[in-house]
Amino acid sequence: MSATLETRRSARPHAEPPLAGLWQLYRHIVRRDRVRMIVWAASMTLFAVYFTFALTTVFDEAALAARAAVMSTPSGIVMGGPGYGLDDYTPPVAMANEGVTWLILALAIMSILHVIRHTRAGEENGTAELVRASAVSRHTTAVATLLTLTVHLLIIAALGAAGMVLVGTEVPVVDAVAMMLGCALVALVFGAVALVTAQVTAHARGATGAALVVFAIAYAVRAAGDLQETGGSPLSWFSPIAWAQQTRSFVDLRWWPLLLPLAATVLLLVLAAQLARRRDFGAGLVAGRPGPADAGTLLRSPFALAWLQQRGALLWTGLAMGLMWFGAGTMMSTLNEMVADLVDDNPVLAALFGSEPSAFTTSFLGAMVLFISISVGAYAVVMGQHPKAEEASGRLELTLSTPVGRSRWLAAQLIVAGLGTLLLLAVSIFGMWAGAALVGIEDPTVGDFAVVWASYAPGVLALLALTAALYGWVPRATSAGWAALAFFFVIDFFGPLFDLPEWVQGLSPFHWVPTAFGDDVDMSGVLGVSAVCATLFALAFWGFRRRDLVTG
Incomplete structure (x- = not known):
């Protein structure tokens, strides 16, 4: 009797590890995307280094004060951020005010494309089916994709911070790390958003478009919140983009806002896992509409x-x-009114953009x-x-x-x-x-x-x-x-x-x-x-x- 029971137990298939094949799939993604990853890392590092070097070597105190005046305008707030440290506008502060938004934009797009390429696009073109035929668990592909993205973002953050410290004048290491790490963590949030949209739609283009729409909404919410109040209003905190800016790097550094993108990423991953269990492989939660039988x-x-x-x-x-x-375009009238006063009070602005507000408007356009x-x-x-x-x-x-x-x-x-x-x-x-x-x-x-x-x-x-x-x-x-x-x-x-x-x-x-x-x-x-x-x-x-x- 005991021998028969032991035979039955040994015949049962062993339970599949929850993340079987993770390391092999991680190496496969890195090998497949190594050139793309190197290009992105080099480009982002070059942007941080180039921008910091330009602000340090080209602009003197008067020119930086003029840039601060521009960043206090509605257009400057929309294109930049809440405007911390405008009263003492040093090159690192200028980098945090003017560069963070564009770093997040580029890294978010990179993250969205990376996640969709290795999840939804893989199911759409059939390569994911070949991967799943091997010893790979259900969620291994998603975890390997997010893991490679996380490592890649951290490498970019480290290289960017190191570059800023090397080429900048008196750039605090801790603040540079905080700024670049904040950009990387916010980009990771949008990578997790892409993982959610990959469960909803059945096509890679639709999943990418939906994730980019979420980013556009986050950008609009951040801009609207920052326009309401200097330094950002409560509305600003509903946008992940604001979480990186609210670290106040180079002005009044605080680390706790970086807990928000970490928490958001975890919640989105849990949501994506729950949605993945409710759909068939290769399909989305929202079924595609059948086309006509004849073209x-x-x-x-x-x-x-x-x-x-x-x-x-x-x-x-x-x-x-x-x-x-x-x-x-609708902000041009407000910009003209503000620039008229700034040009009268600030000769540096008049020298840079002309003594007439119309000259500034033309340059801005x-x-x-x-x-x-x-x-x-x-x-x-x-x-x-x-x-x-x-x-x-x-x-x-x-x-x-x-x-x-x-x-x-x-x-x-x-x-x-x-x-x-x-x-x-x-x-x-x-x-x-x-x-x-x-x-x-x-x-x-x-x-x-x-x-x-x-x-x-x-x-x-x-x-x-x-x-x-x-x-x-x-x-x-x-x-x-x-x-x-x-x-x-x-x-x-x-x-x-x-x-x-x-x-x-x-x-x-x-x-x-x-x-x-x-x-x-x-x-x-x-x-x-x-x-x-x-x-x-x-x-x-x-x-x-x-x-x-x-x-x-």
Whole structure:
């Protein structure tokens, strides 16, 4: 009897460890993303080092005081933060006020893309099913993804803090660590948000879009809360972005706000685990709507297919950016009133931006247009990588098995992406004009904004063309489009401050664009950028026709 019972016990399968295969999957993710991780770490570290070095070496006390005055304006609060330490605006304080928001933005996008790529996208393209067929537990993939993201963010925080201390003058180590760690922990929160959205939607694009919408809402809540009260109001605390800013690095350091992103991350992970148990593998909690059995006439072409695939991203991105820049335009009247008083009282501001408030307005609008172009350029890079996703998933191979040629398919993808990019640029620029016009700002006129749109359009398309050319020849190198975008951002915003050589600044397509809203509109540089775009698009088609398809 006892022997029979012992035999039955030994025949039972052993209980699977809760995180079986975690270390193997962790190493697999790191090996797969090692180049992408290195590029992100280098870019974020370079941004922190470059910004700190510029503030330390280029700006004297008077110039820093002028920057503090700008950061106290509504636009400065929206683009920066609550404005701690404006009465003693040292370079580290300026970095905390002006750089934290953009560090969080970049790291949050990186976190969202990382989580979706290794969770929802893996289920969508079938690779997750192969992983689950091995000795891997149900939640191992999600835990390995969050673990690699956490380590990556901590490495970026350490490198950024070390870089700030090395190049800055009297930068406290503890405050630098607190600032960078706060940015990393807040970005981790949005990575956990992406893990939740990956359980809700059945498609990677939908999960990414939903997570980015959450970030946009958090940004809007933070801006609205900081505008209500100096130093932030109770409303500000409902946004994770404010938690990093409320550490008050370099002013009055406090560590306890960093407990909030840790707690939020844990709660989101628990929520994601509960949602994962309630759905089938490969499906989302919200089921996708079934399409019609037969395609309509308008859908029987590669152009219609490309539009169907890209319209959702274009719609939500256009809506978010249109509202954001419309809101920025409505603040121009308040900015003019405040600048009029600041220019009268502060000769440094008058020297930097002109003695007339209108000169400051033009300078501010020019900087905003450049930022709009960089933001739209990010959309162009994403859409430029879409053909690679179609090829890797195997859908391209099925499409080409029909009477559709390679060039026709790629042309459809790039034309829809290009038109969407131009439309997004128009929505952002003319949205800012509409907001300014609503509050009575008549100069610059709508015609001036139209000239600016035409001037910056080729520069934005250059990022799409570069990504497409990389896809045509070396699909694995399409991530270099992000590196190019980061490089353009740095040299366009900070190159003139360091008086970089002309050939270095000329590497950016936006360097050849005439000054926004200026009197001299020389379009020769724009024509040159357009020629470069045409060449890159031609190289994309040439390379795509010559190489073999890569699937899986």
